[in-house]
Amino acid sequence: MKLWVTLEGREAEVTFRTEGDRLVVEADGRHIEADFVRLPDGEVYSLLIAGRSHVVRVSPTAEGLEVEVRGTVIPVEVKHPLEKMLQAVSGGQTTARGETVTAPMPGVVVAIRVKPGDAVKAGQAVVVVEAMKMQNELAVSHDGVVREVLVSERAAVAAGQPLVRVGPA
Amino acid sequence: MKLWVTLEGREAEVTFRTEGDRLVVEADGRHIEADFVRLPDGEVYSLLIAGRSHVVRVSPTAEGLEVEVRGTVIPVEVKHPLEKMLQAVSGGQTTARGETVTAPMPGVVVAIRVKPGDAVKAGQAVVVVEAMKMQNELAVSHDGVVREVLVSERAAVAAGQPLVRVGPA
């Protein structure tokens, strides 16, 4: 089976097959073999790669997978051939699309730092949400212009609720 | 709902109902109320009985239930009205039926102490099975006469495998 896997910023074309409890992977030139077994509790695999023992925990997230290896969480982006092709077509200039700042968790809006029309720089805090007794400054990830402010101060917000929409600069 | 519950040798007629997170039980004259919630992992209930906190774990077994309360396992026999009636009809002289001694776990038969026709007394060891590096003497629970010996010495046996059949005395 063939996949495109993006891991720590690098994308690689990956082909793999399994023979019984052996896993054979080819990724940009490298050949990796492992003895694998799925453990009983959760999506957890025990891998023996040339004798080295690894327990890896896989949890799907909205943008792909998170794989935990010895406490470190490694985000992994997996794409299938067609998906890959479509993305190529769409050009994937992701940063030109603008973004929406959402509440990362339930809380209360204690400050709004921008108004529609304001220009914002990547990393600039636009909203302050208080949750778990901490005030959290929520920032935009790209330069842009504020299109909408969707909440008011003191408003209680739910996890994932859109707070501010920002369009391309 | 009505049940017959046998607990530590005593059988009681039990009626119960739930109202939201309240459980109301009547058992031979006694009235017990509890606040209950099922916990997320396994069949485990948190009970607050007049403020006293109990975590009870329920696991079904062949003969009924095992309820674990603070580390102590309490076997509980539950019967439904019809079942109860049928048992009444059948008289339930269970000891007259004879029994079969089975291997409680995988192991090797290291000794057979009886042959067909032998009279055996309750508690008498009839077979020795070695498992987990221990020799375990398996006894009959009632007086009787050996009908069949189903294995030979040195035989490897599986859990639950019948070893000796004993008929009524």
Add this chain to the structure above:
Amino acid sequence: MPRLHRVLIANRGEIAVRILRTLRETERTSIAIFSEPDRTALHVLMADEAYPVGAGPSRESYLNMERVLETAKRVRADAIHPGYGFFAENEAFARACAAAGIVFIGPSPETIAALGDKLAARKAALAAGVPVVPGSDGPVGSRDEVKKLARTIGYPLMLKAAAGGGGKGMRVLKNDGELDAAWDLTRGEAKAAFGDDRVFVERFIERPRHVEAQILADATGRVAFLGERECSVQRRHQKLLEETPSPAFDAKTRAAFGEAACRVAKQVGYRSAGTVEFILDEQRQFYFLEVNTRLQVEHPVTEMVTGLDLVAEQLRVAEGNELSFGDTPPEPRGWSMEARIIAEDPSRNFLPSVGVIERVQFPQGPGVRNDSGIYRGYEVPVFYDSLLSKLVVWGADRDQARRRLVRALDEFVLEGPHHNLAFHAWLALHPEFAAGNLSTRFLEDHWRPGELKAGPEAANAALLAAALHERAERQRVQVGGRENGASAASAWKWAGRERGRR
């Protein structure tokens, strides 16, 4: 004073569990209270008795003084242990307990009052001849007042909530400009956290160490010093890792330090367990900061090296008995560290995280202790703070303790909310940490986003895991399952946001 048979714990989470363990070990009845969302919290499940006290928000339950006291009276509690936070340092609550004929396990209301206000505490320290950090003598009423003060003391200054503690409601000011930004935010936090928006300022020491003294005083006024704890590794004034002894101390410093701490305690007629907080400047001169009139989150490291049970000692004092060790506390043995395991995402600026504990396996084996309020399947509520567990280790010396911490973190399995296990592993392996070169600016100096990159071997394992996941999913995955390329692409863009939602 009769034995305290029935003790109500006016708290929740790991500290409530910690306290009820000692109650059980001393054969007392443990009585828990719980808010609605805490019906299935671990302290409720483990207690002998448990009673509801209201809705989720603390103010409606754990901080609902009438309800808590009414419950304590109704269930005939002999005493109340407040834990930390909530009513732990609340004078009015302590008085109300006394009025209700219930023993408050802690110092007297007068002591709490005298030390609860940071400014009064400063005065007490000065009266006891213990040095304090230069600053405003009282609350400051306006930005301008602060600016005036800045001319004399000089920037950087620290703006602090008068009623504050636990690092909440504090901000550093490098200049007048930062003051303007921080003024409202700090007073807002102070108001929200303590219902008191008074703030004051003091000189900000660039690279201070935070070192505190554990004291234990009996009813007769005998005060014992149980060694120091260094809590320098902090983020936003929130302690992350504590240890005892302090790598900055020699025997001479320790003696002077303990002596100063006891002087402050005697000055205010202290009783029960308490913590005298100091900061050390770069010259290792210590200045009095404040007294926490409660059991501290990090008290276990002191227990690990002394073998004492501080909660048991508090109970002894509350019963009017002398301390278990009389006049001579046990010699500390070895070294202990505590890592606070918090529901937050180090890779996203430590954003708090919530959710269900999907899987948890605590590290075990020699020299490891877990104090925790979570279990598999438990949903971490949003109403309370995000401390999930405390991983405490002991070693014969600092390096064994540190390596044991690394080993234990490596064993720790925690799935569900994001957490800071990997951060602690980074910290414990950092050469400056290993060398004991600590300060409260450790993170500003050494932590950079992206520090948690996995090595090539882990990356390989992750690659293989991804392949195995796809194999497992093969049936369910339809190629291009996301409606179109654009939204597949947008998954990228949203990645940041999404991860926060878990």
Add this chain to the structure above:
Amino acid sequence: MPRLHRVLIANRGEIAVRILRTLRETERTSIAIFSEPDRTALHVLMADEAYPVGAGPSRESYLNMERVLETAKRVRADAIHPGYGFFAENEAFARACAAAGIVFIGPSPETIAALGDKLAARKAALAAGVPVVPGSDGPVGSRDEVKKLARTIGYPLMLKAAAGGGGKGMRVLKNDGELDAAWDLTRGEAKAAFGDDRVFVERFIERPRHVEAQILADATGRVAFLGERECSVQRRHQKLLEETPSPAFDAKTRAAFGEAACRVAKQVGYRSAGTVEFILDEQRQFYFLEVNTRLQVEHPVTEMVTGLDLVAEQLRVAEGNELSFGDTPPEPRGWSMEARIIAEDPSRNFLPSVGVIERVQFPQGPGVRNDSGIYRGYEVPVFYDSLLSKLVVWGADRDQARRRLVRALDEFVLEGPHHNLAFHAWLALHPEFAAGNLSTRFLEDHWRPGELKAGPEAANAALLAAALHERAERQRVQVGGRENGASAASAWKWAGRERGRR
């Protein structure tokens, strides 16, 4: 001697996990080996490296000397730690390691040989002027020989496998009649367990205490005594609960005891960690029993009171270094107890149990240590012994340790195989145990089937749980689901059998 970087653990289960924890903490590479059914065992998952050594039965894997050594050589192991059992006390294996240029972590092959044979060990003790229990001077060849001996020493006698240990292959004889019954069974067990059916006899002391000395000797022949362990609570000569210090000892006895243990060790030029076992008669006179030339299952209690890591000390000695404490071992502090958590059913005459660990929550908090080889979802294999976990507690004194054990047992959740948690709770709460009145006959004297009856409050809770279960099952349960009344009735009869199957 160079540092041992790569250490292969020729063992499995909790002790393999225990050893690899120290390897990780001392920054060495841990190399596990595993049988086919152990591919998912905890020691394999936790090790840095893991290699297969054959099929399930020990003889085909963990006891397959060629395969294990070939593996150690192939993966370039610097040393092998044997743990306990398997090759731990196997002279030939130790020699083969040396021949292969691999360090065997333990005493020399000569020492193992000298002490492995109980009769040779008796001679060594006598030579060192240490008293032994009167008995046969060598193996006994026939029933008649034993009967002759019985005339001089007198019944009761103990029939023991010459190559025995760990309580396997031992039987008590009260008279000639019992001898006839026990002779074949004992030699059968001896053959099965040790491949050697030689047996010998010694005087059986009616109510002995089992007390053993932990010793640690460096390469230069310096021998340290690290305190005693009392292991009197046993069933069928299988230790169930161990503690240190012994409630039977005063300082004077301890000094004489330690001195005797060191004499035996010096007599045979002992090296590394070892245990000198004694029995105490009713007059508290101690007699040498045997030397276990290995790390003991119950070594953690010694670690709890001394703060030492015995595996780390073994590594130091194997590297030719002196002990971490030089000449003066640390003063023991407090009291420690270890409860062996075993897959067996106390309510069915401790019948061994197997199965999947459906749920496990280890007790946590102050003074609690778990050394375990299990995890949720793990299936306990039938090939190896049934020790699931060791619950170790520490207290400032015996009573705190005992009450902490009770508390920890109460917290312990273990679902799947039957286990002896409730038995240990019964034991820890028994007045005779609390009083320290122990002997190896403790169970014969005090344990009766049915001791584990739950109290009325627990019975009520169980009743309610049954009701809630029925409610949950309401849909699935068809009334009379069992085909007919007869088989419903027979469910009763079969109950006993069935429970064994879980």
